[in-house]
Amino acid sequence: MSHKFYGGVHPAEHKEATERKPVVPLEEAPAQVVIPMSMHVGAPCKPIVAVGDEVKVGQKIGEIAGLGAPIHASVSGKVVAVEARPHPGGGKMMSVVIENDFQDTPCETIKHRDNVDALTPQEIIDIVKEAGITGMGGAGFPTHVKLSGAVGKVDAILINGAECEPYITADHRLMLERGEAVLGGVGFIMKALGLKEATIGIEGNKLDAVEHLKSLLPADSGIHIETLKTRYPQGAEKQLIQRITGREVPPGGLPADVGCTVFNVATASAIYDAVTEGKPLTHRNVTLTGGAMARPMNVNAPIGTPIEHLIKMAGGFQTQPQRLLMGGPMMGNPQYDLTAPMMKGTNCILALTDAEAAVQDTEQTCIRCGKCVNACPMHLMPLYMRMYSMKRDWDKVQEYNVMDCMECGSCNYICPARIHLVQTFRMAKFEIRGLQQKAKAKEAAKA
Numbered sequence: 505m506s507h508k509f510y511g512g513v514h515p516a517e518h519k520e521a522t523e524r525k526p527v528v529p530l531e532e533a534p535a536q537v538v539i540p541m542s543m544h545v546g547a548p549c550k551p552i553v554a555v556g557d558e559v560k561v562g563q564k565i566g567e568i569a570g571l572g573a574p575i576h577a578s579v580s581g582k583v584v585a586v587e588a589r590p591h592p593g594g595g596k597m598m599s600v601v602i603e604n605d606f607q608d609t610p611c612e613t614i615k616h617r618d619n620v621d622a623l624t625p626q627e628i629i630d631i632v633k634e635a636g637i638t639g640m641g642g643a644g645f646p647t648h649v650k651l652s653g654a655v656g657k658v659d660a661i662l663i664n665g666a667e668c669e670p671y672i673t674a675d676h677r678l679m680l681e682r683g684e685a686v687l688g689g690v691g692f693i694m695k696a697l698g699l700k701e702a703t704i705g706i707e708g709n710k711l712d713a714v715e716h717l718k719s720l721l722p723a724d725s726g727i728h729i730e731t732l733k734t735r736y737p738q739g740a741e742k743q744l745i746q747r748i749t750g751r752e753v754p755p756g757g758l759p760a761d762v763g764c765t766v767f768n769v770a771t772a773s774a775i776y777d778a779v780t781e782g783k784p785l786t787h788r789n790v791t792l793t794g795g796a797m798a799r800p801m802n803v804n805a806p807i808g809t810p811i812e813h814l815i816k817m818a819g820g821f822q823t824q825p826q827r828l829l830m831g832g833p834m835m836g837n838p839q840y841d842l843t844a845p846m847m848k849g850t851n852c853i854l855a856l857t858d859a860e861a862a863v864q865d866t867e868q869t870c871i872r873c874g875k876c877v878n879a880c881p882m883h884l885m886p887l888y889m890r891m892y893s894m895k896r897d898w899d900k901v902q903e904y905n906v907m908d909c910m911e912c913g914s915c916n917y918i919c920p921a922r923i924h925l926v927q928t929f930r931m932a933k934f935e936i937r938g939l940q941q942k943a944k945a946k947e948a949a950k951a
């Protein structure tokens with residue numbers, strides 16, 4: 505139970521509102537789903553359906569156009585628009601809008617596979633690709649690309665069941681309610697990578713999930729379950745690797761550089777469904793919570809369900825939220841347009857009251873207490889990154905390695921002066937990327 509990763513914080517957990525509530529389907533299915541063609545790291549998919557087309561659940565509607573994962577219909581019905589719509593990441597994104605016929609007619613490609621033991625590693629990777637699976641912990645990296653890139657290059661598979669962000673319980677419930685699917689998916693990942701062992705890391709505030717998964721494990725599975733001391737951001741890839749293996753990913757490096765690859769428990773269960781039942785990624789668990797939500801709950805919802813519909817299913821707001829986030833309070837994305845949809849990586853819709861969002865109070869002057877330095881799991885110096893960002897001295901900001909900031913929000917949380925550190929670093933990274941692109945364009949023009 506001793507934590508080994510550097511830095512981090514221990515915010516109040518706030519999981520009690522939903523941690524004992526089983527995942528339920530939506531009381532009413534959405535009348536329309538809005539499915540963005542970009543829900544992953546990489547290039548947006550190309551829509552392959554047109555207005556007027558009838559589609560079935562699991563039918564492919566977006567094809568890969570570069571790095572990416574295909575996208576499938578999450579309800580059956582008629583395509584009523586293929587156009588730019590509000591995206592939870594901000595701005596608008598090409599989306600396929602489907603009017604639900606409430607029949608849930610499955611696509612013919614969804615069928616049970618009997619002979620899973622006979623599948624080769626490459627066949628498993630191909631199934632994962634066709635199923636459109638992306639990292640479901642939030643990062644959204646295409647899983648088939650991660651698997652292909654790890655073959656022969658890693659010796660440690662880590663499965664993230666930490667769910668370290670406050671409020672969120674979607675993965676906790678998944679481990680309790682679909683433990684066989686999680687373990688089965690881990691088995692397919694091991695086979696795809698040709699490795700005999702994997703370790704699932706679960707925080708100590710979910711001991712019931714630890715015990716449950718242990719009780720399901722066959723003796724010779726090669727899967728280990730490790731209980732981790734509760735500490736944020738334990739679920740971040742680099743921190744999980746350090747905590748479980750003691751290996752440290754170098755600045756700017758990738759998990760594969762230290763022989764590791766990391767998958768989320770929800771990703772593992774989606775892999776299981778794809779391999780055994782031929783199901784693409786069309787639904788996922790989402791926690792609807794926060795003090796402003798009337799009926800906090802865990803739901804399994806079709807991807808593309810508008811945020812406003814999810815909030816309605818949770819009884820609406822019992823008080824006007826001070827902040828509405830997609831994700832947890834530390835790394836979640838603020839939402840301003842409730843017609844935007846939930847996506848493959850959405851694990852939570854969080855409606856915070858004034859009191860809960862108090863951490864965002866007015867900024868005061870930095871008192872140089874150094875707490876942000878101690879809290880930063882990436883060994884950065886947030887106070888200096890902030891100081892030079894405010895001076896717009898981008899060379900200095902880069903010298904302090906702002907590009908290594910993973911925007912975990914630990915510095916924000918711990919800062920007694922309530923300085924909006926992580927927001928400043930997001931802005932700094934945006935400015936620096938812009939300058940880098942301009943410099944590249946200039947070089948290219950010269951050449």
Ligand code: SF4
Pocket residue numbers: 869870871872873874875876877886887918919920921922923
């Ligand atoms: S924690 Fe806040 S007040 Fe303390 S040094 Fe960092 S920025 Fe300054």
Ligand code: SF4
Pocket residue numbers: 879880881882884886908909910911912913914915916925926929
């Ligand atoms: S947000 Fe960035 S600077 Fe702040 S603690 Fe996290 S990694 Fe460090």
